[in-house]
Amino acid sequence: MTTILVTTHAITGHLRYATPLVRELVAGGHDVLWYTGRAFESLVVGTGAKFAPMSTRAGADAGAADALQSAPGRAGGVGGYGATVLEVFVRPVPAFVADIDELIDSFAPEVVVSDHSFLAGMFAAERRGIPQAVFSTGALHVSSVDTAPYGTGLPPARGPLGRIRNRLLDQLVRRVVMREPQRAVTRIRAALGLPPLDGFFFSWPQQIVDRYIQSSIPQFEYPRRDLPDSVVFCGPTRLDGLDAWARPAWWGRIAQARAADRPVVFVTQGTAATDPENLLLPAIDGLADEDILVIATSGGRDPREVLSADRHPANVVLEPYIPFTEVLPQVDLMVTNGGFGGVQTALAHGVPLVAVGNSEDHMENNARVAWSGAGVWLKKERQTAERIRDAVRTVLTRPAYRARAREMMTAYERFPDGAQAAARLVLDTAASRGRGAA
Incomplete structure (x- = not known):
């Protein structure tokens, strides 16, 4: 049995995507303690792991909801993203580290697993000499001479000019857009007695951890000639069975549509950015007169509150939630706000x-969709009905998008169980240096 401390931000997407990994570790007979926000106690306990709540000194009381829900800069763009990074991901680090130090003393973990953005878990393990792994719940953060900095949403640029562009953008992001987060996290490392690190702090995990477990496939990521050896692709984790769900009475309409050669389009609002005026309602309005069946989810909200009866088109069904693995095998296209898990599940x-x-x-997930050729990216956060309708028509009528998505599916099939692969990597990390707590 291995003692494993898991540390994650109190953000729905981060926890849900890590849940299959934790379940796999618990099922293997290992002792897992999961440190995160109090609002997610039931999710943690449901995996079989022990729950360790963030303390009030870390700004996470019992009523805490998603940290991102009230974060600044939710309107999007690089500037807004920088403000969110500072407030949500950097400033709380010292308080989180204090919590984790106490857990290390009492639990004596043989390995620490942090989500890719949870610097506190990495710093705490580094200070104590404990083997550690990062489990990524998003697109790959690693800086490279071949890519623009993470957070810009820019695809790779080839050749010498592209590398010059990337270097200049790296300087711009690190010294201007992310200047305050970069300075703040540098001061935090010094205050914790940790040595300084080079480069943009988004790439520090690759300098700190033993293994960086990337929960996607190489074909979803931009090519990088300088990818660190610590980065290992395990494939996506499967979110099947995380929530109780039964097929609704209207489910037979899907078979009827397919029998009549009517396209079936799935529209998902996501779990974090849930303003229906941005995506859901424009999509419903834009597709109301199309000869398609639209299956939509409201991000957990009551559909009657989101869509009034007089605005509800006959070709639309709206549910609070539908598991991706239930609906995606039945559809021809997905309209999404770009959540990491949903995008990968669609392509799989x-x-x-x-x-x-x-x-x-x-923005980074959506940029990869466009770069892969498996879809189109509408960049503005708030879309019009006309633009969504035109984009849906484009993807449905041009076979190249479907063909590329099928190629991606073949690539995903080479990674059949991301949670199982990630669990093996975590245990290998623990074994690589033995019990390391100083």
Whole structure:
């Protein structure tokens, strides 16, 4: 049995995407303690792991909800993203480290696993000499001479001029856009007695951890000639069975539509950026007169509150939630705000995408959709009905998008169980240096 401390931000997407990994570790007979926000106690306990709540000194009381819900800069763009990074991901680090220090003393973990953005878990393990792994719950953060900095939403640029562009953008992001977060996290490391690190702090995890477990596939990521050896692709984790769900009475309409050669389009609002005026309602309005069946989810909100009866088109069904793995095998296209798990699950099922928005980390996921050729990206956070309708028509009528999505599906099939692969990597990390607590 291995004692494993998991540390994650109190953000729905981060926890849900890590949940299959934690379940796999618990099922293997290992002792797992999961440190995160109090609002997620039931999710943690449901995995079989022990729950360790963030303390009030870390700004996470019992009523805490998603940290991103009230973060600045939710409108999107690089500047807004920088403000969110400072307030949510950097400033709380010292308080989180104090919490984790106490857990290390009492639990004596043989390995610490942090989500890719949870610097406190990495810093605490580094200070104590404990083997550690990062489990990524988003697109790859690693800086490279071949890519623009993470957070810009820019695809790779080839050749010498592209590398010059990337270097200049790296300087701009690190010294201007992310100047305050960069300075703040540098001061935090010094105050914790940790040595200084080079480069943009988004790439510090690759300098700190033993393994960086990237929960996607190489084909979803931009090529990097200088990818660190610590980065290992494990494939996406499967979110099947995380929530109780039964097929609704209207489910037979899907088979009827497919039998009549009517396209089936799935529209998802996501779990974090849930303003229906941005994506959901424009999509419903834009597709109301199309000869398609629209299946939409409201991000957990009551559909009657989101869409009034007089605005509800006959070709639309709206549910609070539908598991991706239930609906995606049945659809021809997904319209999404670009959540990491949803995008990967769609591509793993060979479903092309219309990706909408540039908030949070979604700009990077959506940029990869466009770069892969498996969909189109509508960059503005708030879309019009006409633009979504035109994008849906484009993807449905041009076979190249479906063909590319099918190619991606074949690539995903080479990674059949991301949670199992990630669990093996975590245990290998623990074994690589033995019990390391100083």
